[in-house]
Amino acid sequence: MSSDSPIQAELAIQPISRSPSPAGGDVLTLRSLVSTKDAGVIIGKGGKNVAELRDQTAVKAGVSKVIAGVHERVLTVTGSVEGVAKAYAMIVSQLSSASAASPGSPSPDAQSSIRLLISHNLMGSVIGRSGLKIKAIQDASGARMFAQKDMLPQSTERIVEVHGSSESIGRAIEDIGRALLEDWERGAGTVLFHPGVADERSGRRPGQQPGRRSNGDAPRGRGSPSPNSPATQPSNLRTQNISIPSDMVGCIIGRNGTKITEIRRLSGSKISIAKEPHDETGERMFTIVGTPEANEKALFLLYNQLESEKERRVGREQMQQDELQD
Known part of the structure; x- marks a missing residue:
């Protein structure tokens, strides 16, 4: 099973779309934040659920590795816009079914939600001028969308919550995906959010002691050349x-x-x-x-x-x- 590397670097940088141009055949990569419990449902016993997801939608899907003490993981789905939308609709349906099977849980008809990770630079593509784009997506899909104002710690990503039935969420994600691909160039240089990569306030790597420098932060000697010298x-x-x-x-x-x-x-x-x-x-x-x-x-x-x-x-x-x- 493919998975995000949780701590390859403090700031992993990659564009939202890996496609060279916004022409036909674009490939969309759409990430979302899920709880560790939900990640287990998405993967399924022995990877059964995620394998079925890939077979039925022709997408690549994976969940970032578990980090001790961190209760959230990143789900990454890559494929055609239609495939990614169908995959997320299936995931929401799986999560709703698992929730309904739990004692004391809401009815199966209750609305679900997914937390998409969207580049701050691409939020304008999703919201549109005066909010017209996000309103059109909501009206067409039947889903409700809420964009968080602040960027996530140590990243340039923000959360867009999509609420509704699995079908309406799938329709909304298809429209969101198309909007992202139309302006794919603006997503270049996105600093991806990785739960638990660094303490939110101090910026330290997990396990790094206060005051201890990483190798890359060692001070230069007095005779060291300036990094900008010819x-x-x-x-x-x-x-x-x-x-x-x-x-x-x-x-x-x-x-x-x-x-x-x-x-x-x-x-x-x-x-x-x-x-x-x-x-x-x-x-x-x-x-x-x-x-x-x-x-x-x-x-x-x-x-x-x-x-x-x-x-x-x-x-x-x-x-x-x-x-x-x-």
Whole structure:
């Protein structure tokens, strides 16, 4: 059985669609977050359920490995849009049947849900201008959809919950899949979410002791050359573009550019920031140029900064609410 590698790197980067173009015959990869219990149902005894799923839908499907102390796993389904939609409909049906068989569970007619992992850069493709796209998908499929506002820790993915019957969820996922493939290029550079890869607040790898550096974080000696010096300029440079909400750009740049300068220094990547929003979402484009390793470090630092700012704002709002209640 194929499976995600849970900790190949802190930030695994790959596009939503592996297809070279949005022409016919596209292949869609759609990930979702499932509980460890549901993962067992999806796999089935001896892999029976997932094998039947592959046979009936012609998709590739797998669940990430179990990580001690982590209660969620990632389901990955790859295939044609129709095949992926049919596979998810079958999965929802399996989960509903398993839930109905449990004592004290809701009736089989109760609605189910699936938590899709969608690249932040592709959310506009799913939601549409003024929410028209997501409304059209809901009206056509009969499913209800809820997009979470915040990105998941250490990633550029967000959760889109799809609620309804297995049939309506399947129809919604087919429409979502087509929308993702239409704008597949915007999904390039997605930082995938891996449950349990790092502590949410500290960014440490599981088991890494506080204050202990990983090999890649060892400080350079005083005589070490700068990563951007011509003598050490690598040949395998990569360019990645990510979108950042406009109201978060200031916290990344910092006063007099101190924070973005530090991120550039620590990662070794060159980072440029668009002066104007790139589309109707009002988000600003960040362009990162460096080696794959340097870019991963830059993305890690950028999103750590975003997480810290979000926590700071939540804390400030809570304090304001407490003051109003006093």
